[in-house]
Amino acid sequence: MQLTVTPLGTQSTSVGEYVAEFQKVLQQLNIPHTLTDMGTILEGSAEELLKTALTIHELPFNKGAKRVVTQIVMDDRRDKKISLGDKVASVQARLK
Amino acid sequence: MQLTVTPLGTQSTSVGEYVAEFQKVLQQLNIPHTLTDMGTILEGSAEELLKTALTIHELPFNKGAKRVVTQIVMDDRRDKKISLGDKVASVQARLK
Amino acid sequence: MQLTVTPLGTQSTSVGEYVAEFQKVLQQLNIPHTLTDMGTILEGSAEELLKTALTIHELPFNKGAKRVVTQIVMDDRRDKKISLGDKVASVQARLK
Amino acid sequence: MQLTVTPLGTQSTSVGEYVAEFQKVLQQLNIPHTLTDMGTILEGSAEELLKTALTIHELPFNKGAKRVVTQIVMDDRRDKKISLGDKVASVQARLK
Numbered sequence: 001m002q003l004t005v006t007p008l009g010t011q012s013t014s015v016g017e018y019v020a021e022f023q024k025v026l027q028q029l030n031i032p033h034t035l036t037d038m039g040t041i042l043e044g045s046a047e048e049l050l051k052t053a054l055t056i057h058e059l060p061f062n063k064g065a066k067r068v069v070t071q072i073v074m075d076d077r078r079d080k081k082i083s084l085g086d087k088v089a090s091v092q093a094r095l096k
Numbered sequence: 097m098q099l100t101v102t103p104l105g106t107q108s109t110s111v112g113e114y115v116a117e118f119q120k121v122l123q124q125l126n127i128p129h130t131l132t133d134m135g136t137i138l139e140g141s142a143e144e145l146l147k148t149a150l151t152i153h154e155l156p157f158n159k160g161a162k163r164v165v166t167q168i169v170m171d172d173r174r175d176k177k178i179s180l181g182d183k184v185a186s187v188q189a190r191l192k
Numbered sequence: 193m194q195l196t197v198t199p200l201g202t203q204s205t206s207v208g209e210y211v212a213e214f215q216k217v218l219q220q221l222n223i224p225h226t227l228t229d230m231g232t233i234l235e236g237s238a239e240e241l242l243k244t245a246l247t248i249h250e251l252p253f254n255k256g257a258k259r260v261v262t263q264i265v266m267d268d269r270r271d272k273k274i275s276l277g278d279k280v281a282s283v284q285a286r287l288k
Numbered sequence: 289m290q291l292t293v294t295p296l297g298t299q300s301t302s303v304g305e306y307v308a309e310f311q312k313v314l315q316q317l318n319i320p321h322t323l324t325d326m327g328t329i330l331e332g333s334a335e336e337l338l339k340t341a342l343t344i345h346e347l348p349f350n351k352g353a354k355r356v357v358t359q360i361v362m363d364d365r366r367d368k369k370i371s372l373g374d375k376v377a378s379v380q381a382r383l384k
Contacts, residue, residue, distance in 0.1 A: 050150050073168075
């Protein structure tokens with residue numbers, strides 16, 4: 001799952017502060033994750049990750065944001081087990 | 097919230113069958129919703145809608161899909177109450 | 193194609209002003225479009241619409257925005273001609 | 289910019305073949321890019337990257353796909369120059 005949380009109506013163009021808190025919460029929850037320049041990629045079941053997304057979505061409101069746009073892309077494949085990094089490794093193997 | 101569910105690895109280019117079932121489930125759950133050409137827009141609390149998204153995400157698996165990509169955009173504004181159609185009406189008022 | 197343009201680092205939680213200007217530009221360009229609560233749906237060739245997306249993406253910068261996040265989803269089907277409203281009509285026919 | 293290209297109506301659940309070709313084209317075009325498990329992140333001007341997106345979007349059609357869904361997220365910040373990896377590094381600095 002890729003998760004991106006954007007607070008609107010803040011005076012700053014930077015969202016790094018929110019993203020840092022978000023990473024700390026994922027560590028506390030023990031959810032495997034990778035931060036990219038465009039979002040955070042999480043590994044787990046659909047149910048567990050949507051619950052996590054709800055927790056993360058609330059964080060900027062707790063810091064005073066009045067509007068938050070959260071984007072979630074769940075790529076859920078049940079014909080084989082896929083972990084973080086597997087899709088990148090599979091493409092890189094084809095490029096050799 | 098906008099919700100889009102795409103089954104992959106199906107032989108057909110059409111996803112209309114899944115989308116029709118999806119609408120029926122939303123009616124049964126009594127969730128206010130609008131179907132557009134690019135997804136379904138739902139109204140409710142973040143918690144209720146993420147739970148609904150999980151239900152909808154499971155539908156294609158029940159019909160034999162092996163990979164499903166589900167996209168969720170939650171636009172959650174807490175400085176004022178917004179219902180389906182309000183944002184469109186507000187823009188149209190500006191265009192007059 | 194669905195197009196959503198979000199200026200960041202503005203003091204207001206409302207983006208209606210930008211969206212209204214966006215609709216005016218689409219009318220001037222004569223691009224068929226439908227406004228929804230979660231974005232604007234446009235009809236045309238991939239090439240024409242990406243050119244339009246670039247024009248629309250520049251609008252908030254011209255009004256002083258310093259950071260703009262633009263989301264584009266192109267659903268391009270070449271096995272049959274699809275126009276605005278066709279996908280919704282096809283699902284509604286299945287629901288009867 | 290993050291770019292994700294999904295061919296629909298293919299018999300396989302895997303899109304790795306398309307993604308590998310996509311990476312080769314980016315190398316030929318000399319566009320700085322990073323592959324993640326959920327898409328490809330590209331660096332450049334809005335104009336250059338939308339042109340590249342159009343090229344990449346055509347690739348699956350050339351291989352016989354009849355429907356392609358391409359998602360583009362442009363995060364365009366003009367108050368400071370940002371390169372691939374800068375946003376991740378900035379968050380990691382906050383986590384120390």
